[in-house]
Amino acid sequence: MSATVLPDGADDVREIFGSFIDETIRIVAEHGPGLISFAVGSPAVEALTLVGAGDLARTVIEREPAAALGYGVTEGDPELREIIASSARAAGIQATAEDVVVTAGALQAIDLACRVLLRPGDLVVVESPAFANALSALRNHGARVLEVPVDDEGMDVAAAARAIARAGTRPRAFFVVPNFQNPTGATLSMERRRDMLALAAEHGAVVIEDDPYRLLRYRGADLPPLAALADGVRVVHCGSFSKTFLPGIRVGWAIADRDVVRRMTAAKQTMDSSTSSLGQRLVVEFHRRGRAAEHLGALRGLYREKQDRARSALARELGDDGVRWNHPEGGFYVWVRMPEGLSARRLLDLALAEGVAFVPGDAFAVESDHSNAFRFSYSSPTPERIDEGVRRLRRAYERLVASS
């Protein structure tokens, strides 16, 4: 449509933050299937087909057309809420179905939590680097973010305490991805979980815990969610079926105090009315058939193999060049650091010319500097493409070094 007269004060409309990740994904899409993408945090196609979704869909549609194809209630399908609550209890969270609101992915759970808990100008403590879309969600709700460095044990909570003291403002909330964090893959240690909750308690802040990767642990022991450890701290625990089942159905959840659930449900009612019934019933049918545990086992094997492959390829191709990466215990991501002074954005330009992509570190922060780092997502390409992609990456890196 061609436009037009702007409304009065249109130059004064709300600022809307998108994310650089989406730009990268668009660039990747434009390059076509020849490009090897370490850019998106998407499940592998093999993982999607493993679900047997065609048969699940036909079953729920034919057996229960009204429940699968009609409008659902805003708070979510009752059976699905019970499945989510039951899984949360297994992780130590004291929750019943009434404490659950089903959402269009974990991101909507985060957005709803922001909508009902934050006021414009509120200070929110975030990881640096952080999940880019959540960072934009926070800012779109008017929050100011306080970026605190992540190391191998997750957010440096002592540094958070110092940053809060410097800021001179009590934070309203903490936003954290405790397990196999996006983008670093780091896991918040047990000690830091307790420290973060203590710091939140000290300031009367809520914790928004985004935990979509928890069940994709390949190594080490499960740590309790912050929502299971919280004693006197309000935690909104967000999760998703996107990484462990199917992202294309858009089904996630939040678990929170009844009062927060009630307000999130009221907000959602005016935002999209309800989550896809079809998507919800697919999840329920999958669980009814008792297939969830076995499926998770298969996914862990699949992604562990990909991570091994990615780290071996990185060691083979870039191990002698001062490039460093970590060894996450699960999830989809490895965080790669080049020597100081090298630019991941420039590397991306060179990498695209070689037919490989990733997301530069600066996409995951507002103010702090991650210009020499990037997120390497190994979840989606096949093992063979991972090898070839890292070979291409090395060629791009050599050109970067030669031109720097």
Place this chain on the structure above:
Amino acid sequence: MSATVLPDGADDVREIFGSFIDETIRIVAEHGPGLISFAVGSPAVEALTLVGAGDLARTVIEREPAAALGYGVTEGDPELREIIASSARAAGIQATAEDVVVTAGALQAIDLACRVLLRPGDLVVVESPAFANALSALRNHGARVLEVPVDDEGMDVAAAARAIARAGTRPRAFFVVPNFQNPTGATLSMERRRDMLALAAEHGAVVIEDDPYRLLRYRGADLPPLAALADGVRVVHCGSFSKTFLPGIRVGWAIADRDVVRRMTAAKQTMDSSTSSLGQRLVVEFHRRGRAAEHLGALRGLYREKQDRARSALARELGDDGVRWNHPEGGFYVWVRMPEGLSARRLLDLALAEGVAFVPGDAFAVESDHSNAFRFSYSSPTPERIDEGVRRLRRAYERLVASS
């Protein structure tokens, strides 16, 4: 979860508006299948099964698992955007695929339009009565609503001009359901469409046009959407596959200026990342098979018959009692008015005891009085249940009159 320490100033969290409709739907659900519901604006189960969704789903999942089950791009599936643009062009709207953002139902399109176009405190002109969830969406974005009466030709635009003059503030936006409006079923006349656009132009206001029922016209001639008539006025045209295909997939859209589409897309990216790929591919496959036109014809026949049945039953049971209702040319709703002084909320209590439900008029307004009216949705019950439901309604009405 049991809680906990409230965050600082938790009593000062944002006010969140839900809607009374949802309460009614909850009450209906609690009454079980014996209750005959004229409360929900839901497609009939016969309409859902007519789609053949089981076969569509199996086809798209098996043929294109990555496209149907993986993440989609935020702005929507490219083929679906083209289908939506093409249908809009057939209605006279100059749009290409780039002018379309796919959303989780029309309500998300409305919410996104509010998010990117409104500032807290903005005045928005709305119909009275109005679509309840949109009214709450507007208020959740901080808008003040200016309620303007609806008659048989839709919003009384001359009354809108007077109300604006009295308010002494230029409106930022108009929100309107031009065809077979929710809740009255009224259609905005051609003259009033032009008058509304002229009034919007005079004040530099945008028009948010919510048009989910347009293709469900049983009688009379199609009128051009406001987006097709706008000359120098910014219109966000919102639509949905919920009423004409399947609500449970949550797929709708907005058509707007590129700049608005870009900002809505950025906002959506931080709210739910993207619309269900599976839902979108179901719509695309249905259109590829060339089934949309024939399906719409069948739906029109189905709902016209139900409307006839509802109006005949109302005439038979309540025609001599001073109760009045209108004759919409399409859609899902008839608006029923009782004599002044009778309360539709009291009638609902009595009706629930008789096993029938509807939504009282006051659910559709913030300030204006519709206490003696109610929305009668005939879309979902079978013709036989419509007859029986209206018989029950007459018994409730007799009890109301006897006790008033």
